[in-house]
Amino acid sequence: MFAEIITIGDELLIGQVTDTNSAWMGRELNKVGIEVIRVVSVRDRADEIIEAVDASMKRANIVLVTGGLGPTKDDITKQTLCKYFGTRLIFSEAVFENVKRVLAGKIPMNALNKSQAMVPEDCIVINNRVGSASVSWFEKDGKVLVSMPGVPQEMTTVMSEEVIPRLCAKFRTDAIVHRTFTVQNYPESVLAEKLESWEMALPACLKLAYLPKPGLIRLRLTGRGQNRSEVEACVNTESAKLEAILGEDILDEEDTPIEILIGELLKKKNLTLSTAESCTGGSIAARITSVAGSSEYFKGSIVAYANEVKTELLGVSMETLEKRGAVSEETVIEMVKGAMKALKTDCAVATSGIAGPSGGTEEKPVGTVWIAAAYKNEIRTMKQDTDRGREMNVERAGNNAFLLLLDLLK
Numbered sequence: 001m002f003a004e005i006i007t008i009g010d011e012l013l014i015g016q017v018t019d020t021n022s023a024w025m026g027r028e029l030n031k032v033g034i035e036v037i038r039v040v041s042v043r044d045r046a047d048e049i050i051e052a053v054d055a056s057m058k059r060a061n062i063v064l065v066t067g068g069l070g071p072t073k074d075d076i077t078k079q080t081l082c083k084y085f086g087t088r089l090i091f092s093e094a095v096f097e098n099v100k101r102v103l104a105g106k107i108p109m110n111a112l113n114k115s116q117a118m119v120p121e122d123c124i125v126i127n128n129r130v131g132s133a134s135v136s137w138f139e140k141d142g143k144v145l146v147s148m149p150g151v152p153q154e155m156t157t158v159m160s161e162e163v164i165p166r167l168c169a170k171f172r173t174d175a176i177v178h179r180t181f182t183v184q185n186y187p188e189s190v191l192a193e194k195l196e197s198w199e200m201a202l203p204a205c206l207k208l209a210y211l212p213k214p215g216l217i218r219l220r221l222t223g224r225g226q227n228r229s230e231v232e233a234c235v236n237t238e239s240a241k242l243e244a245i246l247g248e249d250i251l252d253e254e255d256t257p258i259e260i261l262i263g264e265l266l267k268k269k270n271l272t273l274s275t276a277e278s279c280t281g282g283s284i285a286a287r288i289t290s291v292a293g294s295s296e297y298f299k300g301s302i303v304a305y306a307n308e309v310k311t312e313l314l315g316v317s318m319e320t321l322e323k324r325g326a327v328s329e330e331t332v333i334e335m336v337k338g339a340m341k342a343l344k345t346d347c348a349v350a351t352s353g354i355a356g357p358s359g360g361t362e363e364k365p366v367g368t369v370w371i372a373a374a375y376k377n378e379i380r381t382m383k384q385d386t387d388r389g390r391e392m393n394v395e396r397a398g399n400n401a402f403l404l405l406l407d408l409l410k
Contacts, residue, residue, distance in 0.1 A: 001173045003029055004056040005039045008049060008067035008077055009150060012041045021066050021155050032164060033173030034062065035224075044068055046080045046372050053084055053145065061143055067150030069133035071112040078120060078136070085138055087122040095119055095134045098127045120399055130157045137166070144170065175228035177235050180211075180255035181219040183246060184403055191219075198241055203234055214388070214396030215403065218255060251406070258402045259287045265409050266297040271346040271375075275301040275403075276314055276339035278326065278352040279369055284398045299343045304335065310352075314338030327353050327364050329381050332372035338373060340374055347409070349373045349401040356390045369397045373404035380404050 004024055011017040019041065026036045037060060044046045049068075056063040067282035068077030082088055096117035100114050101111060116132045119125045127134035131154035136147040138360055148155050183191060188210055192199075199208050211218040221238060223231040243250060252261055266273055275285045283300035288294050295297055302313050307326055310316040314340040316331055325332045335350035353369025367387025373380050387393065 001032050001034045001062070001171050002037045002060045002062060003062035004060040005036060005043045006049075006052050006056060006063065006065045007039070007150070008044060008065065009041075010043050010074075012067075012192075020152055021150065022158060025064060025159065027338055028159060029167075030176055032168050033176050034167065034171075035176065044074050044076055046076055046083070049077065049080045050084050053081070057140065057143055057145065061171060063143070063145040064163075064177055065147045067143065068157055069147065069149050071115050071132075078118070078137050080118050081136065081145070085120065085122060085140065087120050088120045089118040092117050092125060092134075095125060095127060098129070099132045099136070102128075102130070103130050110213075121266050126158065126162050126292070128154055128158055129161075130154050135305070146341065149285075162332070163170060165226075174217065174224050174226055175231050176229045177223040177228070179221045179235050179239050179253060181221070181239075181242065181246075181253050182251040182255065182258070183217045183219055183249055184251055185249050186217060187373050191217055193358055195219075195242070195245065197324070198245060202238060205231060205234060206238060213399065215393050215399035216258070219307075220255075230324050232393045257287075257291075258399060258406070260291055262402055262406060262409075263297060264293055265346070265406070267293075269409065271409070272297055272299050272344075274299045274339045274343035274345040274348045275401075276335040276348060276350040277301060278305055278310070278335075279355045280351045280397050280401075281305065283394055284349060284351070284401055287398060299345050302339055304341065308389045310335060310338075313342060315341065319350060320343060326365070327368055329383070331370075332381060333372045333379055336372040336374040336379060347373070347375045347405060349405055351397050351401060353384065353393070357386060359392075360387075367393050369393065369400075371397060371401050371404060373401060373408055375408040378408060380408060 005022050007019050007022060012019050018079060022039045028059050030035055040052050042052045068075045100118045121133055124137035125138060128134055131149055131151060133149040135158050138145040148158055205223055207222045209220040210218060221235060223235040225231040277284055282301055282303045288298050304310040305312055307321055311318060314335050316334040320330045320334055332350045332352050336348045337347040350372045351369060354360050354364060354366050356366035367385060369384040371382050382400060384397055
């Protein structure tokens with residue numbers, strides 16, 4: 001069963017708002033056997049919306065539309081869909097009651113808000129319990145188009161509570177089973193070469209995808225078929241073969257973020273962690289504290305961007321900075337020791353480098369990052385020396401710091 005997503009709004013196309021709705025819908029639909037085959041973003045222009053809707057209705061069984069349902073003049077989705085489906089807008093008392101309930105005590109009722117109760121006549125109208133914009137469910141030639149609000153909280157609520165259950169009741173869907181492996185120590189091309197024979201022999205119901213991240217690669221094995229137990233058995237068989245090929249280079253089989261893996265290991269061993277960060281600017285600490293319950297093992301971070309902070313708070317010697325420089329193995333070793341001492345932790349990671357886009361030299365070009373991880377008296381270091389742009393340099397340094405620590409803790 002195939003679906004297409006159409007997101008409507010000028011703000012999406014000029015980069016003012018990021019489309020998080022499509023990614024969420026793709027994940028949730030996949031869980032129930034509905035595969036999203038295309039995502040299209042269009043401006044708030046009637047002709048462009050109609051063109052996109054018509055193309056999607058020809059290709060897919062299900063078309064999900066978000067955005068353009070507000071009360072202002074630039075929100076034209078309802079009127080445009082009425083034109084496409086040959087119907088008109090009518091006033092709905094049931095929807096108006098819901099609008100009054102949602103806005104009560106928050107926003108005064110005016111003509112614009114009342115207009116939210118105007119809905120297409122020839123469709124199933126689904127009330128939105130967390131917003132004033134209702135959902136319109138159209139059917140044509142055995143296919144379904146659902147128009148939903150673009151506000152993420154409203155969209156996820158109506159999708160979870162109303163749209164997905166109704167789609168499952170209407171359509172027979174295949175079982176889709178994913179298994180995602182996080183792999184370390186391989187460039188993508190080298191990994192593909194190593195897995196070539198196994199990949200070529202995969203059954204027709206399985207597909208392998210390579211999903212590189214800075215310093216890591218995720219392998220997603222996807223099985224599809226009408227019988228879930230048979231698909232799961234096939235995925236399990238091939239997963240065992242993959243594990244035999246890659247062994248300990250597989251970090252995880254559930255697509256778990258590495259910061260969660262670190263946290264679980266620290267809790268299991270009853271250890272504490274701190275960070276000393278220069279070029280990563282606290283982003284490693286932010287990733288650690290993004291995990292609920294991280295206060296059980298994370299003590300804190302010292303963001304030592306300036307050399308005086310390295311010396312005064314982390315105890316890095318001026319001699320090391322003068323002779324070796326801030327971006328050096330010796331400096332990150334002293335930083336990681338300083339973090340453990342200052343914050344009284346069992347483990348620490350440290351980074352110092354040149355994230356870019358400027359600041360590099362011939363000896364230490366942009367992208368050069370020294371990383372250290374420590375566990376009690378043992379310290380490991382690595383030099384990261386490929387420039388992939390500032391954001392990716394920072395993310396990669398964080399991943400490499402986690403990988404060093406993970407290796408120490410095993």
